[in-house]
Amino acid sequence: MCKSFKAIDGLESKGLRVRGSATRELANSAMGRENLIPLWFGEPDVPTPDFICEAAANSMRQGETFYAEGLGKPFLRSSIAGYQSGLYQNAIDMERVAVTLSGGNALNLAFQLLLNDGDRVVTTVPAFPNLLAIPSLQSAVVEAVNLDFGERGWTLDIQKFLDMAKGAKAVLLNSPGNPTGWTLNVDDQRKILEEFRKTGTWLIADEVYNRIYYKGDAAPSFLSLAEAEDRVIAVNSFSKAWAMTGWRIGWMTMPPSLLLTAEKLMEYSVACVPVFAQRAAQVAIEQGEDFISKSIKRYETGLDVVERRISAHSNISFKRPEAAFYAYFQLDGVVDTMAMAKRIIDETGVGLAPGTAFDPQDKNSFRLCFAQSEDRLHNAFDRLDPFLKNL
Secondary structure (H helix, E strand, O other): OOOOOOOOOOOOOHHHHOOOOHHHHHHHHHOOOOOOEEOOOOOOOOOOOHHHHHHHHHHHHOOOOOOOOOOOOHHHHHHHHHHHHHHHOOOOOHHHEEEEOHHHHHHHHHHHHHOOOOOEEEEEEOOOHHHHHHHHHOOOEEEEEEOEEEOOEEEOOHHHHHHHHOOOOEEEEEOOOOOOOOOOOHHHHHHHHHHHHHHOOEEEEEOOOOOOEOOOOOOOOHHHOOOOOOOEEEEEEOOOOOOOHHHOOEEEEOOHHHHHHHHHHHHHHOOOOOHHHHHHHHHHHHHOHHHHHHHHHHHHHHHHHHHHHHOOOOOEEOOOOOEOOEEEEEEOOOOOHHHHHHHHHHHHOEEOEEHHHOOOOOOOEEEEEOOOOHHHHHHHHHHHHHHHHOO
């Protein structure tokens, strides 16, 4: 666990002011405990497939351990362009694609490409905390529209969102969403894009969960609608669909006119993505469809388990998500999700992410990652059931 240090007297910075991750804080406080079932982080409990790992190993054995092009190797950019063109049925040239060190790096670059100090950015909550912190670190004014929760699960009032977005430099939409699994449909995407074409608003689309979708091969994407020079930057990652969270490799798709600026920013931040990681990513994207299909079936099984076990508790509100691999649920009577998450760890040994991580105003929500084996999920609920029933 990281030590706590006193801030340097007189030092002020954006880094000091930005809010820390509540999930990371909770995990740091509990890691190392015996017999812990950690369900707080968003990653599958299976390692990266062997065929992907072997591609990286072969690359290193062949000496591909040097610097690479800032935007990524042409072989990977071409593969990504072809993959997206086929998936979204819309021609996407490699001159719109930049390879990045993770989806998080892509988001940082996207906001650096667009923002000046004081620009407004509009997004939604609940949200992955990085989505709120990253534009704040670029000195943006971040405003959020709340998703609604009801009989249809999580939804967004599109007109309310568009009204809030008026005058904003950029908007950020994470669909499918973390932590809720909320997903925009094509008609709403078209309405948003058409409005932003009129207003000149930039759209950053975080689509890292677009293949973790239970109603088809991929969730609706703005890339199926956007033309090359539309003000759209789509961010994606190899982390989720191909079980490559630790590899830290992603990509962004943008107007070609931004590409040289993106290359400049890459040079000043991370220089380039390791070639051996890019070889692994190419194999993943070209040979990984069977792995994705099997993973989706596994996640659906995990979701079935969670939905069935949660339904036994009348004090929990939950609706089955259509995408991603999280159960985001509300627990009656809770007023401090961090305190309750710590209590759950102490009394059950199960780690859940507190709702305050995804919305500072959230008082009673928790996120559980169900990209786990059936046995592990049942074991977790065997521990949670007595605790939940006695609240």
